[in-house]
Amino acid sequence: MLKGIDPLLTPDLLHTLCAMGHGDSLVIADANFPASARARRLLRLPGSPADAVLRAILSVLPIDDFIAHPVRSMQVVGDVDAVPEAVQAFTGVLAQHGQKPPAPLERHAFYAEAERAYAIVQTGERRLYGNLLLTKGVIV
Numbered sequence: 590m591l592k593g594i595d596p597l598l599t600p601d602l603l604h605t606l607c608a609m610g611h612g613d614s615l616v617i618a619d620a621n622f623p624a625s626a627r628a629r630r631l632l633r634l635p636g637s638p639a640d641a642v643l644r645a646i647l648s649v650l651p652i653d654d655f656i657a658h659p660v661r662s663m664q665v666v667g668d669v670d671a672v673p674e675a676v677q678a679f680t681g682v683l684a685q686h687g688q689k690p691p692a693p694l695e696r697h698a699f700y701a702e703a704e705r706a707y708a709i710v711q712t713g714e715r716r717l718y719g720n721l722l723l724t725k726g727v728i729v
Contacts, residue, residue, distance in 0.1 A: 620714055
């Protein structure tokens with residue numbers, strides 16, 4: 590155990606976050622996400638809600654401030670204006686860390702970005718559309 594580190598930040602997850610470079614992306618995925626088929630690196634946090642995992646990650650990971658949309662969520666199929674419950678929860682956590690709400694990304698475009706991501710963290714999130722893509726920034 591480490592002092593001051595959220596217990597959701599496992600040794601493997603901390604190593605992954607540290608190894609990522611500026612501009613690398615990380616997916617926080619819900620339990621339904623096809624993570625095994627898409628991940629270059631897969632970490633699992635079964636039973637953990639995605640917004641709690643986001644909160645833990647944001648406690649140590651800087652978000653890119655050089656690009657327009659450093660945080661993106663999966664858009665609801667057939668209803669581009671919908672904001673699912675999980676995305677509302679993400680938005681609250683992001684606001685606590687000085688970040689804007691996630692920009693929606695069409696489902697298949699999100700999958701394509703997930704395949705290019707440095708890693709996918711699959712949570713136990715059961716709320717639909719509980720998927721988020723983060724782009725790492727720099728510490729100044």
